[in-house]
Amino acid sequence: MEIKEAQELLSALPAREQLEALIDYGKQLKEFSETEKKEENKVPGCVSTAYLTVEVKENKVYFSGYSDALTIKGYLAILINGFNGMNVKEFLSTAESIVKEFITKTKLQASLTPSRANTLGNIIEIMIKKVRQQVWN
Numbered sequence: 001m002e003i004k005e006a007q008e009l010l011s012a013l014p015a016r017e018q019l020e021a022l023i024d025y026g027k028q029l030k031e032f033s034e035t036e037k038k039e040e041n042k043v044p045g046c047v048s049t050a051y052l053t054v055e056v057k058e059n060k061v062y063f064s065g066y067s068d069a070l071t072i073k074g075y076l077a078i079l080i081n082g083f084n085g086m087n088v089k090e091f092l093s094t095a096e097s098i099v100k101e102f103i104t105k106t107k108l109q110a111s112l113t114p115s116r117a118n119t120l121g122n123i124i125e126i127m128i129k130k131v132r133q134q135v136w137n
Helices: 003-011 015-026 070-083 088-106 114-136
Strands: 050-057 060-067
Touching: 003 015, 003 070, 003 088, 015 070, 050 070, 050 114, 060 070, 060 088, 060 114, 070 088, 070 114, 088 114
Parallel strands: none
Antiparallel strands: 050 060
């Protein structure tokens, strides 16, 4: 699933159905290892508990994540499925603008609490930070 596909689907739905679709996306999130649920993988600024890991293999990014909140799980699933396998350089140069467009076009922020809405920004910041750490170390 591409982020643009999710963006188009969510943009066409009323607010309540958007949240239901977001929860459905969250059900697509793959299992997250219990051993990865540690402080260094926590997404800061998230009211619920959310974790994110990244692996860079053959110059491509691969994320995994978990949240105990259904809507945040949906965000994670959309971003992880959309970015996994992307070239590192492409990810670092486009990820932020892709997410900004997603937020703007879907208008999801209007139907979420401010803390939940801010979490999407926190998730992409952490994704970028973790990729940079892996590439530059």
